[in-house]
Amino acid sequence: MDAKPMNADQLNEKYRVEGLRFVDGNGGLVKAVVDTGVCTGEIYMHGAHVTHFQPTGHQPVLWVSKQSVFEADCAIRGGVPICFPWFGPRVGHPQAPGHGWARTRSWDVATASVRDDGAIEMVLSTVIESFFLAFTVRFGETLSMELQVKLSSDATASVSFEEALHTYFAVSDIKSIKINGLEMAGYIDKVDGDATKMETGSPIRFDGECDRVYLDTTSTCQMTDPGKKRTIEVSKTHSHNTVVWNPWIEKSARMADFGDDEWKSMVCIETANVGDQAIELLPGRSYSMTARIAVREMNK
Numbered sequence: 001m002d003a004k005p006m007n008a009d010q011l012n013e014k015y016r017v018e019g020l021r022f023v024d025g026n027g028g029l030v031k032a033v034v035d036t037g038v039c040t041g042e043i044y045m046h047g048a049h050v051t052h053f054q055p056t057g058h059q060p061v062l063w064v065s066k067q068s069v070f071e072a073d074c075a076i077r078g079g080v081p082i083c084f085p086w087f088g089p090r091v092g093h094p095q096a097p098g099h100g101w102a103r104t105r106s107w108d109v110a111t112a113s114v115r116d117d118g119a120i121e122m123v124l125s126t127v128i129e130s131f132f133l134a135f136t137v138r139f140g141e142t143l144s145m146e147l148q149v150k151l152s153s154d155a156t157a158s159v160s161f162e163e164a165l166h167t168y169f170a171v172s173d174i175k176s177i178k179i180n181g182l183e184m185a186g187y188i189d190k191v192d193g194d195a196t197k198m199e200t201g202s203p204i205r206f207d208g209e210c211d212r213v214y215l216d217t218t219s220t221c222q223m224t225d226p227g228k229k230r231t232i233e234v235s236k237t238h239s240h241n242t243v244v245w246n247p248w249i250e251k252s253a254r255m256a257d258f259g260d261d262e263w264k265s266m267v268c269i270e271t272a273n274v275g276d277q278a279i280e281l282l283p284g285r286s287y288s289m290t291a292r293i294a295v296r297e298m299n300k
């Protein structure tokens with residue numbers, strides 16, 4: 001189980017899939033590079049971390065900081081970090097790394113194949129505490145991701161976990177975008193002492209730091225970006241929270257792996273189960289959360 005992770009050459013030897021190759025990415029960390037004809041994409045084995053998705057004819061969908069660190073013990077800043085088995089700080093463990101262990105460990109490639117529709121699908125797996133994780137990513141006209149979590153049947157009692165697909169989107173200008181789909185939803189406002197509030201009936205717009213955990217919501221969100229002339233749609237299953245985050249000016253300046261001006265060009269819309277909506281699993285049982293990202297050109 002603790003075998004040394006395979007290097008790019010070994011992975012290329014094992015997985016001969018047209019449109020997929022493994023290379024040494026930033027910091028020498030191994031990544032898979034995908035080109036299916038309908039999209040290009042990239043995923044690092046470090047964190048099972050998707051860092052690029054671009055359907056043909058569109059601009060890159062995901063945002064990655066120019067100041068991101070690419071090192072074994074650090075999380076990549078941008079793309080789709082997987083947060084597991086906790087979200088944010090671990091309750092009662094102030095020294096524990098934010099957002100859990102999943103994003104700072106090397107995952108194994110379990111399968112890689114071309115689907116009937118031409119999409120490239122990969123399954124990456126790892127074990128964290130008593131959980132077996134399988135992350136399925138499908139690069140096609142859309143980006144589909146599924147995080148399956150199984151609690152070992154050797155566990156003696158149920159165990160709960162939090163999870164998020166913490167997706168960073170590239171935007172032309174945070175002040176000009178809007179997000180539909182969370183109207184009238186309740187949320188926890190992390191920039192206002194975790195106060196519980198209710199969203200208005202209007203789309204979300206940004207004029208300051210935003211860090212909100214929307215509650216009891218399974219709805220699809222659309223993020224409209226007039227500057228990039230596109231709408232990004234995030235649909236999901238078995239996720240009861242959506243987190244919306246932009247650090248704005250001061251928090252950006254405090255983060256070493258985040259450019260001081262980069263807050264203008266990103267927004268996170270995160271598919272999650274956190275806090276009171278953490279998932280509790282019985283031994284031997286599993287749970288799958290999915291997120292699907294689609295891009296549409298805006299009507300002129």
Ligand SMILES: O=P(O)(O)OC[C@H]1O[C@@H](O)[C@H](O)[C@@H](O)[C@@H]1O
Binds near residue numbers: 245
């Ligand atoms: O810096 P990190 O650990 O990647 O977290 C980034 C942000 O992630 C968001 O999901 C949280 O709601 C924020 O509170 C947090 O600041």
